[in-house]
Amino acid sequence: MKIRTADWKNEKHVPVIHVKEVKFNEPIEVTVVVGEEIPHPNQPDHYIAWIELYYIPENGETPFQVGRAEFTAHGEVKVWTEPRATFTVKIPGPGKFVALSLCNLHGLWMGEKEVK
Ligand SMILES: [Fe+2]
Numbered sequence: 001m002k003i004r005t006a007d008w009k010n011e012k013h014v015p016v017i018h019v020k021e022v023k024f025n026e027p028i029e030v031t032v033v034v035g036e037e038i039p040h041p042n043q044p045d046h047y048i049a050w051i052e053l054y055y056i057p058e059n060g061e062t063p064f065q066v067g068r069a070e071f072t073a074h075g076e077v078k079v080w081t082e083p084r085a086t087f088t089v090k091i092p093g094p095g096k097f098v099a100l101s102l103c104n105l106h107g108l109w110m111g112e113k114e115v116k
Pocket of ligand 1 (some may be wrong): 013040045047103104105106
């Protein structure tokens with residue numbers, strides 16, 4: 001499966017990463033959103049299934065998985081989980097966050113944000 005990083009058509013799949021305030025060795029809030037500018041469909045036959053967040057240290061050490069959020073309600077019983085997740089994480093130094101998201105129809109998508 002190919003990981004896509006640029007969007008097409010009228011839906012937004014690329015996960016956007018927001019870091020509230022960059023600090024090292026202290027808890028920081030990292031929010032990942034799919035469909036921030038143009039909402040992605042959230043219905044039983046077309047939805048964002050999950051978001052994963054990784055931290056990749058600048059020094060080339062192994063990437064770490066920060067967390068994963070699964071979205072399991074897409075309007076089947078009039079409940080919708082929005083494709084956004086906030087993780088609280090402590091990181092040791094500069095690097096980047098990488099987020100992956102999976103659309104059940106359009107595959108795997110990736111977004112990145114450097115932290116310095
Ligand atoms: Fe999609």
